[in-house]
Amino acid sequence: MPTFLVFKNAREVSRIRGADPTKLSEAVKKLAxxxxxxxxxxxxxxxxxxxxxxxxxxxxxxxxxPRGYVDVTSEVDVRGLDLLNGDSDxxxxxxxxxxxxxSALQKKKGGSNGNGSEDAKKEWVESDxxxxxMLYMPFQSTxxxxxxxxxxxxxxxxxxxxxVARPKTIKLYTNRAHVLGFEEAExxxxxxxxxxxxxxxxxxxxxxxxxxxxxxxQNVSSLVVFVVDxxxxxxxxxxxxxxxxxxxxxxRSMGKLEKxxxxx
Numbered sequence: 001m002p003t004f005l006v007f008k009n010a011r012e013v014s015r016i017r018g019a020d021p022t023k024l025s026e027a028v029k030k031l032a033x034x035x036x037x038x039x040x041x042x043x044x045x046x047x048x049x050x051x052x053x054x055x056x057x058x059x060x061x062x063x064x065x066p067r068g069y070v071d072v073t074s075e076v077d078v079r080g081l082d083l084l085n086g087d088s089d090x091x092x093x094x095x096x097x098x099x100x101x102x103s104a105l106q107k108k109k110g111g112s113n114g115n116g117s118e119d120a121k122k123e124w125v126e127s128d129x130x131x132x133x134m135l136y137m138p139f140q141s142t143x144x145x146x147x148x149x150x151x152x153x154x155x156x157x158x159x160x161x162x163x164v165a166r167p168k169t170i171k172l173y174t175n176r177a178h179v180l181g182f183e184e185a186e187x188x189x190x191x192x193x194x195x196x197x198x199x200x201x202x203x204x205x206x207x208x209x210x211x212x213x214x215x216x217x218q219n220v221s222s223l224v225v226f227v228v229d230x231x232x233x234x235x236x237x238x239x240x241x242x243x244x245x246x247x248x249x250x251x252r253s254m255g256k257l258e259k260x261x262x263x264x
Contacts, residue, residue, distance in 0.1 A: 060101040073244045077138045082179040084134035091122045102240040104153045124240040131237045133227040136179035142249035145217040148210040151241035165234035170194045173224040
């Protein structure tokens with residue numbers, strides 16, 4: 001006889017022997033009711049946000065992480081970061097991976113325009129000659145990348161015109177040995193191209209969740225993020241933070257150092 005087993009938290013909670021449509025229907029309805037209850041409280045299929053700092057991608061981002069995945073931003077090797085077309089008046093690439101919430105976000109909530117003091121200017125990245133940015137990030141271990149979280153806090157201007165904007169089109173390249181040149185990137189097929197719309201950005205956290213084609217990001221030792229253009233055709237792009245959600249694999253080893261040539 002066919003037998004149907006129902007499990008909850010890896011424990012068997014119900015066993016139905018035989019093709020009994022009434023009992024099967026009752027079991028499915030019960031499961032659906034529990035799923036709805038779980039979804040309303042913490043997001044069915046996701047981790048609850050009340051379980052500690054590891055359940056969200058960052059303290060200022062309210063989106064819960066997919067079940068089974070964690071924030072792996074700490075695996076970025078900041079010593080090997082490279083950024084092309086970044087304005088030197090603002091922060092270097094490593095500010096994108098700082099743990100704390102952007103100070104401009106707190107100023108934005110407090111009613112400021114988000115520019116802040118001279119010190120705060122070093123806490124984000126802006127493009128220089130045009131809207132494009134090329135960010136290279138190597139990892140300390142091989143990653144499975146599920147999602148990227150991008151934070152971009154745009155200050156309010158007095159006349160309503162935008163002088164800086166959020167990224168719009170982004171191309172991702174995996175497992176490159178070094179940063180790509182802009183012309184070089186145009187001639188290489190990207191691993192994935194993402195186009196963000198204004199509705200993708202959460203106005204509370206000023207962040208967008210970029211969901212990736214997970215099968216293409218299974219064994220990633222490095223990632224190149226190419227910001228192709230910005231919203232509204234603005235010729236200056238801003239990024240405050242980058243967060244990576246996924247799973248870690250084996251640590252990468254630099255290998256054994258050996259002397260080259262004969263000793264004298």
